[in-house]
Structures are given as structure tokens and as C-alpha cells.
Amino acid sequence: MEDKLKYPEDQGLRFNEKHKQNVLSAIKKGNVIHLKKPGSVKGRKIWYYTIAAASLFLAFIASSYFSPAMAKVAANIPYFSLFIKQEEYKYAIYAVLSDVVQDKKYDVYNMEVSVPDREITLTMIGPKDQFKNIKPDVIKNVNAELTAQNFGKYEITVKRVSPDVREPAHDLTPEEKQNEQKSNELQAKVEEYLKKNKYLTPFPPQVRINKMEHYMYVSIAKTEKRKAELEQAVGDLSSPYGDKFKIDIRKSDMTARQQEIRWGKNNIIGILGSGLRENKEFKVRGFSYSFHPLPLQIEVKISLESYDPEARELAERIKSEIDTFIGTDEITKEVRNDPYEVTVIGKDKKKIQ
Numbered sequence: 001m002e003d004k005l006k007y008p009e010d011q012g013l014r015f016n017e018k019h020k021q022n023v024l025s026a027i028k029k030g031n032v033i034h035l036k037k038p039g040s041v042k043g044r045k046i047w048y049y050t051i052a053a054a055s056l057f058l059a060f061i062a063s064s065y066f067s068p069a070m071a072k073v074a075a076n077i078p079y080f081s082l083f084i085k086q087e088e089y090k091y092a093i094y095a096v097l098s099d100v101v102q103d104k105k106y107d108v109y110n111m112e113v114s115v116p117d118r119e120i121t122l123t124m125i126g127p128k129d130q131f132k133n134i135k136p137d138v139i140k141n142v143n144a145e146l147t148a149q150n151f152g153k154y155e156i157t158v159k160r161v162s163p164d165v166r167e168p169a170h171d172l173t174p175e176e177k178q179n180e181q182k183s184n185e186l187q188a189k190v191e192e193y194l195k196k197n198k199y200l201t202p203f204p205p206q207v208r209i210n211k212m213e214h215y216m217y218v219s220i221a222k223t224e225k226r227k228a229e230l231e232q233a234v235g236d237l238s239s240p241y242g243d244k245f246k247i248d249i250r251k252s253d254m255t256a257r258q259q260e261i262r263w264g265k266n267n268i269i270g271i272l273g274s275g276l277r278e279n280k281e282f283k284v285r286g287f288s289y290s291f292h293p294l295p296l297q298i299e300v301k302i303s304l305e306s307y308d309p310e311a312r313e314l315a316e317r318i319k320s321e322i323d324t325f326i327g328t329d330e331i332t333k334e335v336r337n338d339p340y341e342v343t344v345i346g347k348d349k350k351k352i353q
Contacts, residue, residue, distance in 0.1 A: 080325035083275040090115050093151055097122075100145050106138060109161055113154075121157045131160040176210070182241055183209045189237050190218065197233075199224065202257035214238075214245045222251045253293060259338050260291040266331040269298075272322060276300060282318055285347070295339035298322070306346030315344035315352040 090113050097120070101108050110123040122138060124131060139156045147153055172180065187207040194201055203219035216238060220230065231249060238245045263269055273287040286301030300318055304311040319342045326332045326340070344352045 078324045078328060079279070079321045080271060080275050081329050083278060084271060084329075084331075086115055087274075093120075093146070096145055096149050096151065097142065100142050104138075104141055106134075109165060118152075118154050119157070120154045121159065123159045123161055125161055125163050125165065127163075128160065131158075179209045179211075183207045186216070186238060186241050190216065190234055193233055193237065194218070197226075199226070199230065200254060202252040202254055209241060214242045215248065216245055217248045217250070219250055219252050221254050223254075224251065227251070256291050256294045256296075259294070259296060259335070262334050262338065263291070263296070265334065268326075268332060268335060272298065272325070276318065283314060284318075286345075295341055298340060298342045299345060300342065301345045301347075302352075303347055305348050306350035306352045307348075308346070311344075311346055311352050318342070318344055 093113050093115070094111060097111050097113075100106070101111075106122075107125045108122055109125045110121075112121040114120075120142065122142070124134075124138070126134075135158045138158050142156055143153045184207075186209070187205055190205045190207065194205065200221035201219055202221065203217075205219070206215075206217040208215045216234060218230065218234060220227065224230075227249060231247060234247055234249075235245070238247065269289055273289075276282050276284045276287055283303045284300060285303045286299075288299045290297045302311065302314060302318075304314065322342055326336060346352050
């Protein structure tokens with residue numbers, strides 16, 4: 001909606017039951033064999049796997065000390081493609097954790113999984129005395145199910161938070177319920193008018209009626225010539241709902257909007273942002289983007305000064321990884337011909353050339 005770089009609202013990736021089953025199926029095939037071998041690196045055990053070519057990704061992902069960069073060198077796998085496989089594996093583990101939590105009726109506030117370190121942190125809600133007794137059982141039951149599902153054991157940390165951490169549910173007041181109803185009614189009327197009069201709308205209209213504001217946002221195509229007519233029409237529609245409406249009508253490039261939809265289909269921006277932050281070697285401290293106006297602008301901020309000799313090399317590597325992902329991965333087929341520019345910014349807020 002805005003011609004500004006913005007941060008992804010959802011840094012997480014979207015994986016569903018299908019992804020979970022794909023991972024579990026691959027793990028449970030007879031061509032994946034766990035071979036535990038004594039030894040340590042910085043005090044931690046390493047797991048080795050004998051696998052068929054079809055399970056190559058899982059071999060790296062399920063190993064201790066998994067490093068996307070290290071695995072890429074070993075298997076010549078593009079970083080973001082490997083990152084996606086790692087996330088699929090991680091979310092399959094989340095699914096197993098959720099099954100245990102529901103089956104045992106544990107009151108869990110938060111779950112964190114680190115596949116590279118083979119670590120899981122569970123934050124539970126409850127009083128201290130109850131937590132002390134249940135903690136060993138949580139660790140035992142979680143690792144038992146992970147082992148049963150062929151994920152192997154993880155180092156599990158169980159933390160406790162007070163029941164006060166839960167925010168009380170907010171029940172809408174009669175006035176808030178009425179305002180919500182009015183907002184929905186007016187928004188439906190605006191949508192009906194736009195459709196009836198064949199306006200191209202890059203974004204759906206929005207209406208907010210509350211004690212703080214009376215606001216309406218309407219997006220129309222950049223080529224639309226009936227803006228004044230539309231202002232009059234939506235003003236008439238809104239008049240029964242208050243006389244202090246702020247009506248915000250903006251023109252947007254339909255081509256840019258279609259590109260935004262294509263990239264959103266497989267959460268490509270989310271993968272880029274999450275993947276860059278996941279790998280500490282990239283030294284990323286910020287990620288933002290904008291589809292409006294064209295071309296798509298992707299801005300990556302790193303923790304090195306722009307004049308640092310390492311900064312230019314790192315900037316080129318980040319750009320190369322993004323280009324390789326867009327140019328080769330299966331999920332980016334529909335966006336390969338879309339224009340985009342990647343800018344890497346140093347800690348001193350200067351562009352790295």
C-alpha cells in the first residue's frame with residue numbers, strides 16, 4: 001500500500017500437515033540409518049548418517065553441528081533451498097511436540113527448536129512445586145516420541161513462567177461491538193460500489209470506526225481517471241456513519257501488485273528474511289522490502305561498516321545467494337522474470353558498492 005520499505009509482518013514460514021508428512025515419510029524410509037559414533041566437537045556429539053541420495057538434505061539437517069554454509073560446500077546445495085528443507089524438518093518436529101503436549105495435557109506457553117544444535121526449549125506455565133515434579137517427565141516423554149518418530153534425542157531445556165504471563169481476554173464493550181458492526185457494514189457497501197462500477201482495486205478497502213478515528217482506505221489502479229467521482233461516492237456512503245471521516249484514496253501500480261501477489265504465494269519474501277537472519281555468517285541486522293513502485297526493492301542491513309574490506313565480499317555473497325534462489329528453486333518459478341534490486345547497507349547506513 002505504501003511506497004516505503006517495510007519489514008515482513010510474518011517472518012515465519014508456512015508449513016502444513018502435508019509438509020510434516022513429507023518429512024516424516026522421508027525419515028521413516030529404510031534408506032535412512034542412524035549411525036552413532038563416539039567423538040565430540042567442542043564437547044558435543046556428532047551424528048553420522050548413511051543415506052540414499054534422495055535423503056541427502058535430511059542427512060545434513062538432522063546432524064548435530066549442521067551449518068547451512070558448511071552443508072552447501074559439502075553438497076553444493078544453494079543456501080536458501082537448504083534453509084527451506086531445514087525449516088520443513090523443524091516444523092515437523094514442532095508437530096511432534098504439539099502431539100505430546102496435547103496428549104499429556106501439558107500447559108506450554110512457548111516452544112523453540114534449534115535443528116543445528118539439536119536443542120529444544122519448552123516454556124511451561126504453572127506453580128513452582130508442580131513444575132519441579134513434572135519437568136523430568138516432560139523431558140522423558142518428548143524425547144521418547146522424537147526417538148519413536150526417528151528424529152533422535154534432543155537436548156531439552158524446560159523453563160517455567162508464572163500463570164500471570166497470560167493476558168486476560170478482552171471482551172468488547174457494547175460500543176466497540178457497535179463500531180465493529182458499523183465498520184463491516186460500510187466496508188461491504190464500499191466493496192459493492194467498487195465492484196458494481198468496475199474499479200480495479202489492487203488492495204481491498206478498509207474501514208475503521210472507533211473512538212479514536214473514522215478512517216477509510218481505498219486503493220485504485222494508477223490508470224484510473226474517476227478518482228473525484230469515487231471520492232464523492234464513498235463520501236456519500238460514509239456520511240450516515242459520521243461526518244469526520246478521513247477518506248484515503250490511493251493509486252497503485254497493478255503490475256507491482258500482481259508481482260506482490262506472485263511473491264506472496266510461496267512466501268518468498270518471508271523465506272529471504274528468515275533465511276538471512278538464520279545464518280550468523282551473513283551478519284544481518286535488518287531486512288526490509290517494497291513492491292511499490294517497481295522494481296521490487298530488497299534492502300539488507302549488515303553489522304559491518306560499509307568501508308570494511310569484508311563488507312563488500314559479504315554483500316556480493318548475499319546478493320548471489322538471493323539470485324541463485326530466485327533463479328533455480330522450484331518455488332520461485334513464477335517470479336523469475338520479475339524485476340528486483342538488492343541493496344546491502346552497512347552499519348554506518350551507507351550502501352555497500
